[in-house]
Amino acid sequence: MQNSFISKIKQKFISNPDLTFAFFLAITVYSYFGFSVEVFASHNLTFAILERFAVLGLIGLALTICIIAGEIDLSIGSNAALCAVIVVKLTDPIGAPLAIVIGLFISTGIGFIQGFFIAYLRVRAIVLTVGTLMLLRGISLVVAEEKTVMLTDFRVPDFITTKFFMYFSPASIMVIFVFILVGIFMRFTKYGREIYAIGGARKESLAAGVPIKRPMIIAFALSGFCAGFAGTVIGLKSGTAQGLGLQYLLLAGTVAAFVGGVSILGGKGGIIGAAVGALTVNFLNTGLLFYALQVHFVQLFTSVLLVVVIVFQTMSRIFDQYQSRKAFLESVDHRRENLLAKRDKFNLTNK
Amino acid sequence: MQDLISSYKKNLLLSILLTFFVLLFLYGIFATNNYFTWFNFKTIIRDAALYGIMAIGLTFVTLSGNFFLLSIKETAAICCVSFAMGMSTGYGVESWVGNFPISLLVTLLIGCLAGAAQGLFIGLGGNPIVVTLGGAGILYGIATWWTDNLVISFRRPNDAEWLGTGSFLGLPTITWSFILIAILAEFVLRYTNFGRKVYLVGSNRAAGKATGHENLSMAIIVCTICSALCAFVAVAFAAQMSSAQANYFSAEFGSSGDMTILVIATVMVGGNSIMGGYGNTIRTSIGAIFIAMIDNMMVLNGLNSGPRIVGVGLMIVFSILVFALYAKGSRAQE
Numbered sequence: 001m002q003n004s005f006i007s008k009i010k011q012k013f014i015s016n017p018d019l020t021f022a023f024f025l026a027i028t029v030y031s032y033f034g035f036s037v038e039v040f041a042s043h044n045l046t047f048a049i050l051e052r053f054a055v056l057g058l059i060g061l062a063l064t065i066c067i068i069a070g071e072i073d074l075s076i077g078s079n080a081a082l083c084a085v086i087v088v089k090l091t092d093p094i095g096a097p098l099a100i101v102i103g104l105f106i107s108t109g110i111g112f113i114q115g116f117f118i119a120y121l122r123v124r125a126i127v128l129t130v131g132t133l134m135l136l137r138g139i140s141l142v143v144a145e146e147k148t149v150m151l152t153d154f155r156v157p158d159f160i161t162t163k164f165f166m167y168f169s170p171a172s173i174m175v176i177f178v179f180i181l182v183g184i185f186m187r188f189t190k191y192g193r194e195i196y197a198i199g200g201a202r203k204e205s206l207a208a209g210v211p212i213k214r215p216m217i218i219a220f221a222l223s224g225f226c227a228g229f230a231g232t233v234i235g236l237k238s239g240t241a242q243g244l245g246l247q248y249l250l251l252a253g254t255v256a257a258f259v260g261g262v263s264i265l266g267g268k269g270g271i272i273g274a275a276v277g278a279l280t281v282n283f284l285n286t287g288l289l290f291y292a293l294q295v296h297f298v299q300l301f302t303s304v305l306l307v308v309v310i311v312f313q314t315m316s317r318i319f320d321q322y323q324s325r326k327a328f329l330e331s332v333d334h335r336r337e338n339l340l341a342k343r344d345k346f347n348l349t350n351k
Numbered sequence: 352m353q354d355l356i357s358s359y360k361k362n363l364l365l366s367i368l369l370t371f372f373v374l375l376f377l378y379g380i381f382a383t384n385n386y387f388t389w390f391n392f393k394t395i396i397r398d399a400a401l402y403g404i405m406a407i408g409l410t411f412v413t414l415s416g417n418f419f420l421l422s423i424k425e426t427a428a429i430c431c432v433s434f435a436m437g438m439s440t441g442y443g444v445e446s447w448v449g450n451f452p453i454s455l456l457v458t459l460l461i462g463c464l465a466g467a468a469q470g471l472f473i474g475l476g477g478n479p480i481v482v483t484l485g486g487a488g489i490l491y492g493i494a495t496w497w498t499d500n501l502v503i504s505f506r507r508p509n510d511a512e513w514l515g516t517g518s519f520l521g522l523p524t525i526t527w528s529f530i531l532i533a534i535l536a537e538f539v540l541r542y543t544n545f546g547r548k549v550y551l552v553g554s555n556r557a558a559g560k561a562t563g564h565e566n567l568s569m570a571i572i573v574c575t576i577c578s579a580l581c582a583f584v585a586v587a588f589a590a591q592m593s594s595a596q597a598n599y600f601s602a603e604f605g606s607s608g609d610m611t612i613l614v615i616a617t618v619m620v621g622g623n624s625i626m627g628g629y630g631n632t633i634r635t636s637i638g639a640i641f642i643a644m645i646d647n648m649m650v651l652n653g654l655n656s657g658p659r660i661v662g663v664g665l666m667i668v669f670s671i672l673v674f675a676l677y678a679k680g681s682r683a684q685e
Binding site: 131138146296297301314317 | 661663
């Protein structure tokens with residue numbers, strides 16, 4: 001029983017090298033900082049990492065869903081910023097719950113509209129989302145009246161950063177809950193499988209009768225929802241929001257998604273990968289804090305991590321191609337030898 | 352043009368969008384005071400020149416089917432910093448201080464290296480967006496690390512002034528270089544062997560591969576061209592300001608708040624196909640001038656940066672929708 005369980009896990013890791021690499025990276029980064037920084041593997045720091053995971057995990061999740069559908073959403077930072085501005089601005093007059101509902105509704109709606117245009121006009125998502133990146137940034141500047149929006153009542157930030165069960169806060173529990181829900185949705189429902197289908201093999205799935213509009217709209221609405229949720233968490237946690245803020249989320253989220261093993265060609269990757277990727281980036285960011293580096297060094301190291309992952313993915317693809325080509329050539333050689341042997345035999349018998 | 356008119360008649364949504372846009376533009380121009388003056392015209396062309404030159408470089412990348420580079424402003428940042436370092440400290444060599452040719456050469460070299468490295472990864476099969484997103488972080492990190500995030504300034508009477516603030520026949524030098532680079536790039540794309548290859552690789556990668564034109568060398572060359580032009584703009588900008596800092600191109604540049612997106616917008620508003628193989632640098636130049644005109648109009652009307660960013664963003668989304676509607680049902684879709 002024990003043995004078969006281990007072999008099952010082993011099989012899973014062998015069949016999915018990208019996820020294995022993600023776990024490997026996460027463990028490497030964690031153990032490096034765990035050994036070199038004294039307080040890294042403590043309860044308080046784990047709480048801090050989970051707090052950061054609440055934001056970055058959501059952005060990583062949003063990008064993962066888009067990339068699984070074979071597209072990439074560049075407007076994610078602007079969407080989060082817009083939602084943060086709206087929620088922070090509305091929390092004082094109408095209360096936090098209603099403000100969150102309105103903010104999430106708007107970001108989900110933006111994702112929905114983007115997905116609709118991408119599916120209906122058949123433009124590539126990068127083309128449209130570069131435009132909406134700028135448009136949404138402008139809109140959030142207008143909504144914030146080009147100032148930093150601030151809360152006056154700090155009960156809400158206090159509530160969502162309360163610590164309980166040692167490691168968790170309401171924000172991180174909500175995020176973990178979203179992760180589980182989205183994971184079940186992507187893995188076990190028809191709609192989730194359609195997103196995988198149009199990402200992995202668009203023409204084939206079109207030919208097989210999968211509609212392209214529905215999964216595309218669902219994917220972008222989901223990613224808009226996640227981005228808006230991340231913006232809400234950031235805005236309410238700090239109590240402030242800026243129209244031009246949160247642009248760094250695109251890089252961090254992309255790194256998280258790619259560390260988690262999505263392929264830019266689409267149709268690959270999953271929610272577990274997204275979580276592991278976001279945790280890896282968080283380990284890196286949090287660990288670098290202890291070296292008291294300037295803020296741009298974090299960006300530099302995050303980019304280096306991204307390049308490492310890209311190099312690994314590209315190399316493994318090239319290696320796969322090389323392997324299959326080699327196998328093909330070998331089979332050709334083998335067949336030719338067989339034929340030659342047959343001919344010799346034939347000649348011998350005829351002589 | 353004939354195609355445009357016929358599809359204008361056929362497609363209701365397209366015609367409504369286009370008419371609305373043209374009317375808004377005309378209203379804006381005629382309602383603005385001091386718009387039609389020679390001085391304002393020079394300002395517009397000068398603004399357009401800065402991102403127009405970068406956009407011409409990016410047009411090569413887009414035409415060859417490699418989408419776009421997200422590392423434009425970071426390449427410009429590291430180049431502008433490197434130029435200022437050369438002018439103020441001479442890279443540590445005493446006799447090189449304030450030497451314009453050496454600073455220019457080193458800066459161009461750095462730009463070309465940055466472009467070639469990214470092109471290599473793109474050509475090997477990496478996605479251009481992701482590769483340049485990573486490249487952007489690395490370049491910006493190196494630029495800030497090199498200067499400790501300080502403003503590097505150099506003495507005012509220097510050899511670089513003719514490029515930054517000088518003018519020739521009443522037009523600034525940077526405007527002349529914009530015109531020259533646009534003509535040269537169009538000539539290269541239209542009449543040379545290399546230019547035709549760019550179109551071939553962009554429009555049909557499989558055919559390019561079958562005839563021996565791999566994307567690997569093409570990606571390296573086009574990224575190098577784009578980064579070299581970014582380096583040139585960075586040098587001109589640093590020469591104009593007599594100083595440089597790593598975030599000169601990131602925060603609040605022009606009306607956009609982001610140089611990279613503005614350059615990509617220029618390529619798209621001109622109507623080049625992002626999927627590659629269709630477009631030219633004349634379209635890009637017109638896009639640059641158009642964006643500069645609208646931006647200038649909004650500035651003259653006293654709008655804040657928020658509405659201006661909304662304006663430019665709406666323009667991008669509009670142009671994407673218009674060109675997508677125009678191309679609907681024809682080629683260049685998938």
